[in-house]
Amino acid sequence: MELFERLMKLDRRWVFLLLIIVCVWAYASSFSVPILVMPEVQSIYDKVEGLPEGSVVLVAIDYDPNNLAELHPMTYALVEQCWRKKIKTIFTALSMNGPGMCVQAIRDITDSVSRDKEYNGVMYKGREVVNGVDYCFLGYKPYYAIVILGMGQAFNQPYPTDYYGTPLDEVPMMRGIINYDQVDLVVDISGGNITDAWISYGQGRFGFDLALGLTGVMTAQYYPYLGSGQVIGIMGGLLGAAQYEKLTDNPGRAKDGMRVQLPAHLVIILFIIMGNVGFFANKLRLRREGRA
Amino acid sequence: MEFTSFLWLTFGVFVTLCTMSFLYKDNPFYKFAEHLVVGVSAGYFVIILWHQGLVPKLFERLEDGDWYYGFLNSSHWEYIIPAILGCLMWARFSKNYSWLSRWPMALYIGISAGLAIPLEMSNKVNKQLHAMMVEIDWANFFGHDGFNLLDVTSGFSQLLIMVGTISAIVYFFFSKEHTGVFGRVATFGIWILMIGFGASFGFTVMARISLFINRLQDTFDWGGVAFDSTNQHYSGMFPGVFWAFTLFVIGYVVYEIVTYLKQRSATTQ
Amino acid sequence: MRRQIPFGLVFIFGIFMVFQFFVPHEKSEWVYEFLLDWIIVIGIFALALGIWSLFKVSVEKIKQGKEGGNYSYITLVGLYMMVAFGFTQQTGEGWGLYFLWIMLCSACIVSLMRLRASTDSGKKRMWALASVGFLVAAVLVAIFDDAWAFFLYTPEGLENSMFEIFFDHIMMPILATMFSLLAFYIASAAYRAFRARNVLASLLLLAALLVMSRFNPVIPGAEYVANASNWLMNVPNLAAQRAIVIGIGLGIVGTALKIILGIERGYMGRG
Numbered sequence: 001m002e003l004f005e006r007l008m009k010l011d012r013r014w015v016f017l018l019l020i021i022v023c024v025w026a027y028a029s030s031f032s033v034p035i036l037v038m039p040e041v042q043s044i045y046d047k048v049e050g051l052p053e054g055s056v057v058l059v060a061i062d063y064d065p066n067n068l069a070e071l072h073p074m075t076y077a078l079v080e081q082c083w084r085k086k087i088k089t090i091f092t093a094l095s096m097n098g099p100g101m102c103v104q105a106i107r108d109i110t111d112s113v114s115r116d117k118e119y120n121g122v123m124y125k126g127r128e129v130v131n132g133v134d135y136c137f138l139g140y141k142p143y144y145a146i147v148i149l150g151m152g153q154a155f156n157q158p159y160p161t162d163y164y165g166t167p168l169d170e171v172p173m174m175r176g177i178i179n180y181d182q183v184d185l186v187v188d189i190s191g192g193n194i195t196d197a198w199i200s201y202g203q204g205r206f207g208f209d210l211a212l213g214l215t216g217v218m219t220a221q222y223y224p225y226l227g228s229g230q231v232i233g234i235m236g237g238l239l240g241a242a243q244y245e246k247l248t249d250n251p252g253r254a255k256d257g258m259r260v261q262l263p264a265h266l267v268i269i270l271f272i273i274m275g276n277v278g279f280f281a282n283k284l285r286l287r288r289e290g291r292a
Numbered sequence: 293m294e295f296t297s298f299l300w301l302t303f304g305v306f307v308t309l310c311t312m313s314f315l316y317k318d319n320p321f322y323k324f325a326e327h328l329v330v331g332v333s334a335g336y337f338v339i340i341l342w343h344q345g346l347v348p349k350l351f352e353r354l355e356d357g358d359w360y361y362g363f364l365n366s367s368h369w370e371y372i373i374p375a376i377l378g379c380l381m382w383a384r385f386s387k388n389y390s391w392l393s394r395w396p397m398a399l400y401i402g403i404s405a406g407l408a409i410p411l412e413m414s415n416k417v418n419k420q421l422h423a424m425m426v427e428i429d430w431a432n433f434f435g436h437d438g439f440n441l442l443d444v445t446s447g448f449s450q451l452l453i454m455v456g457t458i459s460a461i462v463y464f465f466f467s468k469e470h471t472g473v474f475g476r477v478a479t480f481g482i483w484i485l486m487i488g489f490g491a492s493f494g495f496t497v498m499a500r501i502s503l504f505i506n507r508l509q510d511t512f513d514w515g516g517v518a519f520d521s522t523n524q525h526y527s528g529m530f531p532g533v534f535w536a537f538t539l540f541v542i543g544y545v546v547y548e549i550v551t552y553l554k555q556r557s558a559t560t561q
Numbered sequence: 562m563r564r565q566i567p568f569g570l571v572f573i574f575g576i577f578m579v580f581q582f583f584v585p586h587e588k589s590e591w592v593y594e595f596l597l598d599w600i601i602v603i604g605i606f607a608l609a610l611g612i613w614s615l616f617k618v619s620v621e622k623i624k625q626g627k628e629g630g631n632y633s634y635i636t637l638v639g640l641y642m643m644v645a646f647g648f649t650q651q652t653g654e655g656w657g658l659y660f661l662w663i664m665l666c667s668a669c670i671v672s673l674m675r676l677r678a679s680t681d682s683g684k685k686r687m688w689a690l691a692s693v694g695f696l697v698a699a700v701l702v703a704i705f706d707d708a709w710a711f712f713l714y715t716p717e718g719l720e721n722s723m724f725e726i727f728f729d730h731i732m733m734p735i736l737a738t739m740f741s742l743l744a745f746y747i748a749s750a751a752y753r754a755f756r757a758r759n760v761l762a763s764l765l766l767l768a769a770l771l772v773m774s775r776f777n778p779v780i781p782g783a784e785y786v787a788n789a790s791n792w793l794m795n796v797p798n799l800a801a802q803r804a805i806v807i808g809i810g811l812g813i814v815g816t817a818l819k820i821i822l823g824i825e826r827g828y829m830g831r832g
Contacts, residue, residue, distance in 0.1 A: 012749040016315050019748050023501075027508045034778055036787055065736040069506030070499060096337055097736075099344070099719075100728040139344045142604035143400075149407065150597045157594060158601060161348045165716040201407070204415035216499025220492040223794060224803035227453070228423030230415065237495060238502040239776055257505040258776065264501045264744075265773050271752035272770070279756045304730040311738035315745055323632050329735040331619075331636035332727055334612050335643025339724070341612075343647070343716040345605035349598075351714065374599035378606025382613075391563040394829055396603045398567035399574060401828060403596055405817035406578025412817075416810025420803050442792040449796045456800025457807075464808050481804070483764055488801025490765040491794055494772025496747065503741035510734065 004278040015271065022267050026260040033258045035239075035246045040226055044187070044211040044233035045247040048078065051184055053086040056177060060188040060198065061105065062144070064097040067191030067215050073241035073254035074189050074213040075105045076112075081248045083113045083134060084124045088173055090155070090183070091137040094144035094194050099163060102137060119249040131164070132171045139163030145197040152206045154179050180206045185232075189213035199225055213240065293517055294525045302533055305514045308507055309541060316548070350375055424457050426450055456484040568823045575821035616640070623674045634674060638667045639731075646724040649709055650717035657708025662699055669695035768793060 048057065059079060063071045082089050091106070093099045115126045129135065138159040141147045150158035155177065156168040168174050176182065186208050188198040195212060203210040209232050212222060216237030225231045235244055238261065241254035293301075310325035350371055357366025364372065377396040383389040433447035434440065441448060459481030462474065470478045518534035520526060574596070581589045619633040645663060672692035679685050703711075712718050757763040774780055775790035819825035 008753075012753075013316060015749050015752055016745040019745060023504060023508060027505070027512060033776060036776070038791060065733040066503075066740040068733065068737055069502045069741070096340070097333070097728075097732065099340055100336065100725075100732065103719075103725065104729060104733075140340050141344065141349075141601050142341075142608050143600055145404070145407070146597050146600050146604075150594075150601070153590075153594055153597070157598060159348075160352065163344065163716070163719070165343070165348075200411045200415040204411055204419070216495040216497075216502065217492070219495045220488065220794065220798050221802050221805070223799045224420055224423070224806050227795070227799050227803070228419050230419060237498050238505070239498060253506070253509055257502060257509065260505045260508065261498060261501055262777060262779070264504075265497065265777065266779075268497055268501075268748050268751050269770060269773060271748060272755050272766070275752045275755060276757055276766075279758075300726050300730040304734040307731060308734045308738045311735050312742070314742060323629065324635060325735050326739075327632040327635040328639050329732060329739075330615065331639025331641075332643050332731050333736075334615050334636075335640040335647070336724075336728060336732060337608070338612055338640070338644050339647030339718060341605055341608055343719055345601075347714055347716070349602050349605065370595070371599075371602060374602035375606075377599075378603045381603070381607045381610055384610065385613075394563070394567040395570065396607070397828070398570035400600055400603060400607075401820060402571035402574030403578055403600055405571070405820045406575035407582075408813050408817045409575075409579050409821075410582040412810050412813040416806050416813070420807050420810070424803065442788045444792055444795040449792070452796050453800045453803070456797055457803045460801055460804030461807060464804065482761060484797050485801045485804070486761045486764040487768040487793065487797040488805070490768025491772050491798040493765065493769040494775075494790075497751070497769075497773055500741070500744040500747045503737065504744040507734075507738050507741050510737075 004281045007274065008278045008282070019264065019267055022263050023260050026263040029259075031259055032255075033262050035242050035255065035258065037243045037247060038240075040234045040236075041240055041243040042233075042247065044078075044235060045081075045244065047185055047209065047211065047232055048081055048085075048087070051085070051087055054088065055184040056088045056090065056182060057082050058090045058092065058180075058183045058186045060186065060190065060194070061091055061093045061098045061102040062095045062188060062194040062198075063101060063191035063215075064095050065101065068101060069257075070215050070238050070241060070254075071189050071191060071213055072101070072105065073238070073252050073257075074235050074244055075101075076109055076252055077241065077244045077248045077250050077254075078187060078189075078213070079105065079109050080112055080250055081119075083109065083129055084117075084119065086134075089135045090174075090177070091135060092147075092151075092159075093138075093140045094147060095190075095192065096140070099140045103163075106131075106135065106137065132162075132166065133173055136168075136171050136173045137163040138168075144194045145201045148197050148202045149205065152179055152202070180208045183208060185209045185211060187211045187213060189235075191215045191218070195222065199230055203230055211235075293520075293523055295527065295529055298517055298530055298533065301514050301517060302537055305511055306537070308511065312507070424454055426454075428454075455480075460484050564826075564829060567829060568826075572821055572823065575817070579821075620674065620677065624677045626678060630678075634671055637670055637674065641667060641670050643724070643727055646721045646727065647718040648711055648713055650712055650721045651709045653708055655708055658702045658706040659709045662702040662706065665695050665699035665702060669699060768797075 051057070059075065059082075061075060079089060091102050093102045110129045113127060113129050117124055117126070131137070138155065139162060141158050147158045155174065159168055161167050162171055180186070180202070186198070186202065188195055188210065190198070190213070195214065195218065198210060198212075202208070210230070211233045212225075212231050213235040214222060214237070216239075219234065219236030219240070222231065222234055226234055235241060238254050238257055242258045245252050245255045307325045307328070310321040313319055314322040353368040353371050354363040354366045357363035357369065362372070363369060366372075377399060380392045380396050383392040428450050429445070429447040431447070432443075432445075433451075435443035435446045435448075437443075440446065443449065459477050461481070463470075463478040463481030463485065465478075468474060515534065517523070518530045520530075523530075577589075577592070578596075581593050616637070619636045622630040622633045623637075642663060645666060649659070651657075651659065669692050672688050672695060676685060676688035676692060679688060718724060755766060755769075757766050771786065771790050771793055775787050777783060777786070780786060816825060820828070
């Protein structure tokens with residue numbers, strides 16, 4: 001019994017240390033975890049895969065560095081898939097630090113697309129991705145709900161210029177793209193409330209196809225929208241990102257990170273079990289003492 | 293990768309460890325990182341607001357006007373009104389005129405509230421209610437391929453979604469006492485809610501671990517760059533910086549351990 | 562007057578927005594578009610308020626010599642540097658005396674803060690002289706160094722490599738690490754607080770364990786666990802979250818109505 005009591009009073013820093021050791025060990029080891037693709041992720045992939053060359057996808061980078069671990073891999077896999085298939089992309093960033101995240105993603109994916117690569121048995125030649133031709137980065141504006149509604153009227157209403165200061169009317173890619181009517185899919189990759197605005201003020205008002213990339217914390221809350229058909233799919237957390245990486249045959253940081261999730265989760269499950277065993281043992285002891 | 297970029301990468305690892313050190317205790321390294329990021333983030337936002345906000349949304353629209361006319365001769369003079377309203381927000385800093393800041397706030401709140409009523413009602417309430425009112429698939433009540441209760445499209449699952457949602461809504465209905473049949477429905481509702489919260493917790497654990505994994509990935513990548521001899525700019529300076537930094541970290545950890553042991557022996561005596 | 566006009570504004574614009582949604586007209590659409598645009602402009606000023614507050618708090622901390630006030634220098638220098646990078650960009654290959662200019666301006670800011678913080682008149686004079694000296698030197702460097710230039714009205718500064726470096730190697734790692742600390746606190750919480758005390762807590766615990774085990778190939782019946790977890794997410798979780806969404810929706814609509822009709826007035830504050 002003393003053992004349980006001592007365990008219950010353990011300094012939390014020992015718990016931290018154990019978790020660090022397990023994670024570092026798992027990351028340094030070389031094993032992989034099988035990724036099972038869920039229908040809600042598959043539907044996003046199928047939608048993008050079904051789009052013809054020249055289609056337009058709006059990718060909303062609505063996250064800050066706080067959530068980059070889960071959401072950056074989704075952006076990388078999805079945008080690379082679009083660019084390899086010569087699908088044009090419009091980027092928006094409606095969170096405060098979103099522009100920096102978007103700039104970094106564009107820089108890295110442009111670099112990746114410039115190299116020849118094979119995905120799912122299809123060889124894609126490397127090509128130069130050109131700003132204003134293959135993509136248009138609109139940048140940041142405050143009050144996301146108002147911006148989302150404004151883009152429904154016309155993109156150049158909330159965004160007179162793109163992120164780099166070019167008037168939107170002079171961006172070659174945006175010729176003929178007035179509002180959501182010319183966009184084939186909107187993917188909101190978000191770490192906060194902006195998703196609600198995309199659902200209520202964007203999809204709800206203008207009726208476009210909306211897919212979500214969400215942090216793990218948010219994922220469970222958005223299943224009702226999947227059930228009601230308001231969103232076509234959800235990528236939830238690092239697992240969702242890893243599933244998308246698997247589908248696009250473009251393993252990146254999400255798939256790489258999943259092998260750490262496995263032992264880390266086992267440790268936390270172990271903590272929960274230990275905590276409960278200690279709790280019940282203590283309860284039993286108190287009951288026995290009461291009887292005596 | 294060039295050596296300068298590697299040095300910045302090293303700095304990134306340094307501030308990562310500074311922040312991580314908070315797990316042990318609050319310390320000057322953590323405070324340094326904390327204050328640095330607050331300042332840099334604020335500076336970043338100033339620039340984004342300026343270049344992405346003020347310049348395209350206001351200055352460029354008023355640029356064909358003259359300042360000595362108060363830009364009233366500009367072709368988009370009407371944008372002076374939101375600019376003035378925006379400036380009124382700053383009246384919050386004044387004790388006597390802070391009430392002026394309510395005007396722009398009222399405009400924003402009025403517009404937001406007006407927008408919210410039809411859109412939230414339609415998308416959060418009506419569409420969800422509509423999705424709940426499905427015809428139960430009685431023919432496949434226990435699953436499509438034989439008995440399978442885990443079939444998410446089975447009649448059983450459909451019924452559970454409907455009953456679960458109604459019960460959970462009943463639980464939130466506090467105008468009637470939770471007794472009798474109503475109470476039992478509410479109890480089932482709280483069970484369903486607890487399962488939902490449990491699922492959220494499960495996902496949250498994955499989310500939090502993911503964030504730490506990302507920091508591990510960055511740190512390991514930095515180590516990889518330090519010893520990547522295929523790098524065309526590679527030199528002995530790369531591992532040199534790596535080892536110098538590693539020794540510094542080890543030195544600090546040893547210092548902390550020695551301090552801790554000394555304190556402990558002093559307390560014991 | 563101080564409260565009536567704002568209430569009137571809320572009522573008029575609130576009702577207009579609802580009306581415009583149900584009865585869209587060419588003219589009301591025109592007003593609607595204008596209002597959306599205006600709000601964004603107002604928002605920019607409102608957000609700048611927060612940054613000014615931070616600046617004020619940091620300066621006050623230094624001035625009052627509060628504990629940890631010295632760290633405010635780091636905040637202010639970090640803020641200044643990011644702003645400076647965002648308004649400047651190199652015009653040729655090299656950077657010239659750019660970094661000297663950055664350091665001189667930083668030194669000027671620190672001197673000014675020291676000037677505000679010092680109480681001794683001799684020290685005040687010293688810091689005043691130092692700040693003027695640094696400022697003059699910085700201005701001279703800015704005038705005579707043509708390796709870089711100021712870009713106030715065009716966003717060249719957004720592509721300044723130093724601006725990007727500060728984002729990538731300072732903001733990103735620190736913010737990401739701050740949130741990654743939560744992994745450890747959730748582990749600690751799981752150990753200390755996650756107990757099957759009663760039926761409700763047990764349900765929560767079991768659902769969490771099931772979801773946490775869903776991608777775990779080493780436990781027995783892994784495929785069954787994955788399917789069960791998928792069912793749990795798409796059926797009971799969906800039901801729970803749907804009830805919450807409906808509740809939130811009704812709550813938002815109710816609050817919005819109360820605001821428009823002037824029943825809810827808390828957002829106005831006092832006075």
